[in-house]
Amino acid sequence: MSPLAQCLSFSCLLFGVGLAGALTRRNAILVLVGIELMLNAANLNFIAFWRFGPHPEQLTGILFAIFSIGIAAAETAVGLALIITIYRHRGSTNLDDLTSLKG
Amino acid sequence: MGTAFCIAALLTLLGGVGSMCFRNLVHCAFALAVSFVGLAACYLLLGAEFVGFAQVLVYVGAVAILIVIAMLLTRNIESKHEPLVAGGWVMGVCVAVLASGSLILCVVNSSVVQGPVSARPTMSTRALGEQLMGDYVMALEGIGLLLTASLIGAVVIALREKEER
Numbered sequence: 676m677s678p679l680a681q682c683l684s685f686s687c688l689l690f691g692v693g694l695a696g697a698l699t700r701r702n703a704i705l706v707l708v709g710i711e712l713m714l715n716a717a718n719l720n721f722i723a724f725w726r727f728g729p730h731p732e733q734l735t736g737i738l739f740a741i742f743s744i745g746i747a748a749a750e751t752a753v754g755l756a757l758i759i760t761i762y763r764h765r766g767s768t769n770l771d772d773l774t775s776l777k778g
Numbered sequence: 779m780g781t782a783f784c785i786a787a788l789l790t791l792l793g794g795v796g797s798m799c800f801r802n803l804v805h806c807a808f809a810l811a812v813s814f815v816g817l818a819a820c821y822l823l824l825g826a827e828f829v830g831f832a833q834v835l836v837y838v839g840a841v842a843i844l845i846v847i848a849m850l851l852t853r854n855i856e857s858k859h860e861p862l863v864a865g866g867w868v869m870g871v872c873v874a875v876l877a878s879g880s881l882i883l884c885v886v887n888s889s890v891v892q893g894p895v896s897a898r899p900t901m902s903t904r905a906l907g908e909q910l911m912g913d914y915v916m917a918l919e920g921i922g923l924l925l926t927a928s929l930i931g932a933v934v935i936a937l938r939e940k941e942e943r
């Protein structure tokens with residue numbers, strides 16, 4: 676396997692771990708953690724394509740990864756604020772208890 | 779790919795699996811921090827020093843701590859008797875395995891990944907700063923605006939509401 680394929684396979688595995696966690700855990704915070712892992716896997720792809728792509732002297736991949744890290748930080752802050760608000764209203768962060776929109 | 783990269787990748791994956799599997803939430807947060815450190819090591823080994831250090835600064839320094847604080851504020855250490863995962867977790871794991879497996883199959887069979895490997899690029903932080911202040915200055919301003927908006931939004935959302943009478 677070429678180095679790029681190894682990097683991309685590693686990031687696919689990381690994405691799978693995050694997806695499995697986000698789909699199966701009952702705690703809202705851990706679902707957010709799973710989403711963070713998936714975002715990190717995407718970031719690794721940016722860096723891998725920059726490093727092994729045809730034009731590594733252009734810094735586009737690096738810059739995209741930096742902006743992506745910034746957006747992920749904003750997303751985490753708002754997500755955790757939402758979870759804290761949900762906890763305050765419902766007394767729980769267990770996703771199985773939050774069924775008031777269920778038809 | 780050297781041994782160092784394999785070790786860092788293994789550390790990242792183990793941290794990720796740990797952060798999704800531990801019962802105690804604080805252990806999950808520490809495993810997540812380990813995973814982020816491993817990923818930062820991967821970035822360093824790939825030659826993206828600035829992104830590696832930004833990863834340590836933002837993820838290990840801020841996001842992991844933020845998650846720990848949120849766990850402390852919501853104060854629900856999961857009890858030993860409750861099931862760890864939601865109902866229908868088999869389906870969730872199957873979806874994740876299918877998604878990951880099909881992605882890896884596509885990657886391995888793709889012609890894009892077979893290109894020649896270029897030499898390790900030299901990335902100077904100076905060039906990065908010049909790019910950020912030159913071509914990408916609007917994007918930089920935009921992300922500054924986004925971070926300010928999300929800061930205000932997070933404060934407003936988490937603000938304790940007045941009791942309704």
